[in-house]
Amino acid sequence: MTLTTCTTLGALAPDYDLIIVGAGPAGLAAALEAVPAGVSVLVLDEHPGPGGQMYRALTRNAPEAFGFLGPDYWRGAALVEAFLACPVQYAPRATVWSLQPGTDGPDPGLEVGVSQGGEARLLRARQVILALGGQERPMPIPGWTLPGVMLAGAGQIALKSAGLVPKGKVVLAGCGPMLYLLAGQLLDAGCAPSAILDTTRPGQWLRALPRLPGLLASAYFWKGLKVLLKVRTSVPFIRGVKALEALGTGQVERLRFRTGGRWRELPADLVLLHQGVVPELSLSGAAGCELEWNPRQRAFQPRHDGSGRTSVPGVSVAGDGGAVAGALMAEVTGRLAAISALAALGALDPARRAERERPLVRELRRLRRGRPFLDLLYQSREAFRIPPDDSTIVCRCEEVRAGQVRSAIALGAPGPNQLKAFLRCGMGPCQGRLCALTVTEMMAAQRRMDPGAVGIFRARIPVKPITLGEMASLPATPEALVACTGAATPLAASLTTQR
């Protein structure tokens, strides 16, 4: 028995017991956990192959050629191989653009809007596990919209999915394990970054110190130390960076930075920024899941229990999309979410459930060690979360600048959604993925409120764009016709010019 890969929407059933959105470590592990129970499972993923971002392009890359990606990447091979041998329906290059509670019948379940090959369809599911992963926290420095300024994840994706290394002067700036990991991978691939401008706040060491024992006992400590040592001894490492500015005409040419009181400049053909990973909230937010503020990671995440169950019945989150904790934890939370979904489907009795959960919960506790230390140590500096300069762009899509945001906050807008109405921040195609956190932090600072109390933009469906033609191909109902035209008679007979 093997995987059934569905390349057209026509190959999909209208409903499933369980739909898993995302084929990264959390989604793959959830599928492996759920499928043997005999329930109908569909895995939807927007990439051409399984692995998500963590294990991106794993099925295409030869280990001999891509060894520089490191053992953490290649650990994913076992998971991906198991998935490829799993008798589950899998739709690659399928973008999920909506998730809502269903509306018809006594047991409406959940409605998932998916688009593949230019066609759109609505699917039904009794349970949905959102395993969409994380995204990098935006890092709005002056000049961050210049071509050649990218996120560290982009550097990793170029490496993983196309075997590309930066040429010329590449400067890494920011803080957090992923930045140093990328530096290590680049070094192993034969590229020497010009410098790492480290923005870690010196004071954070003290704040994180009480959590040090957890780090020392964790899986990350020795690995992390090795990477850091290699990177610190091979790449010019500048600590205590307090300000950054990307400069250039038409593209980035140099990076200005300040440590202490002094400004200096480095020439740069490519700048890779990073200040941590946060949950990607578009689908969970649009589905109506309640969000809560995680003060240690300074990010919003869907409120969820130990099995990933959110405030929306039937919707669970797993992996970094629920709470950022890395690839190994994603597998564990994926399995826990699947077990909980099976129980909700009546496919797993409580005794068996407890038995399966026990080792996973133990693993969860083990993997948790060390994360609080890292989260605290690498909490980003306020200047990189709240642009001090009024001319810095906050919303890249609509080109709204920090000064405009501050003026609108001063008008007394009750929250980010009202601000969105005033300024259009968050109304572009990225739907706030790169500006929502910045706006919330700015409002919280200016109003002296907790970011959790301020709230955040809600993404609106479609969370990824679909065409008007695809929208028109979805089924209408008599009630919808009445709501739009006043009568239940169908719109005029189809025209040859239609679509």
Add this chain to the structure above:
Amino acid sequence: MANLGKREFVVIGAGVVGASIAWGLARAGARPLVLDEGDLAPRASRANHALVWVQGEGHGLADYGLWTLGSARRWPQLAAELKAETGIDVALSQQGGFSFCLSRAELDRKAGILESIDRETGGRTSPFMVLDSNETRTRLPGASAAVAGTIFCPDDGHVNVLRLFHALHAAMAVRGCEYRACHGVEAIEPVTGGFRLTGTWGEVQAEKVVLAAGLGNERLAPMVGLHSPLKRCKGQILVTEKCAPFFPYASLLIIQSSEGGILVGASKDPSSPSPATSQPINAVLAQRALLVFPQLAALNVVRSWAGFRIKTPDEFPVYEQSARAPGAFVATCHSGVCLAANHALVLAPQILAGQLSAELSPYSARRLRVPQDH
């Protein structure tokens, strides 16, 4: 819990209606306190089609057609004053509007409505032209052959409603209005000298109070001897990515915002209590737009909005001063964007003067208590 003391004017609600009235009051010399709800309160101001629409308004109450036309004609003044005070250009566009009809019967029916409004107003309403399929496609070469005809009215237009919202709030600030969000009013009590307004935030006393709380008016009005019944009406629209300018007109089907995105409207769903967007309605909105403009099929939809709109049982406004508690005014209407000019420039000065003019007497809620016999 704070006691905010006494104010001469308090406006409840800071959507397009409340903000227009508050700014109009300030413009006329008052310093109103404006009380607004929180960030996620249902706001019709964020879920509308941005039309300054005149065509067909007044069917069943001809005076309303004239009230609407008057506001459309005052709109350029409102836009200019807002621009001068705040620097914000609300992108008013009044190049005329089209009603699209897919059959001759539909065209005749709509034309008949406009003709009757024209008769009832003694010819004072907006002019209109009935265009057949060929005439339509001469003016709109992109319209498909499915269009049996259109009705064109030169007074129709649209505005960038989010900029209007921003401009009104900025203008309120410029004029010294005191704006407080997260100050939803739970109760209004007539007391000696005026009214006592209370909420979880505390209380304030007002000599005069204006109810412009949209959906909230239904609950608040009886507290001051007024009546503002509403029927549920959820509106939903689709918004596309930005396009180069290609459609400068107004229509109930599509509008191109000054930012370039196409707003595809609109629905009136009386049944759904949930604020979530409905996929079948999205599908019909898209299908209907594509019937008329098939070339839009390739555009990307970037978001879909749904919100509760304001509708009285006969769909005409309620403007009234309380007889039982003079000094309390209510302003409830569906077309807050179109009527913004009248609200700021005509209604607000009347509220300030303490008396609504005879022009507004048809909008007393007394008409809604009488059983309809036509």
Add this chain to the structure above:
Amino acid sequence: MFLRIIEPRETLTFTFDGRPIQAAPGESVAAALLQAGVRVFRTSVPGGEPRGPHCLMGICFDCLVTIDGVPNRQSCQVDAAAGMVVESQHGARAVEWGERP
């Protein structure tokens, strides 16, 4: 800005603003363009600013190009194909309206 460290066994060719670009099978249009030294993929609609890829994972919407006549495609989400016609974008997309009188 980027170079390939693994020579692909086969390559395919597409064009960007008329210029031939080599790509390996399975590579995204964005990756192929970056490897070919292309930095500016478009100019933004609100301000006419030069933009290029920022995230390479489909969330920033800055890598938008026109592919085979279809505007606003995320080039990081589309695999390069032989003969593809890719064009940079400047300003908002046009809607085919028809002949004006």
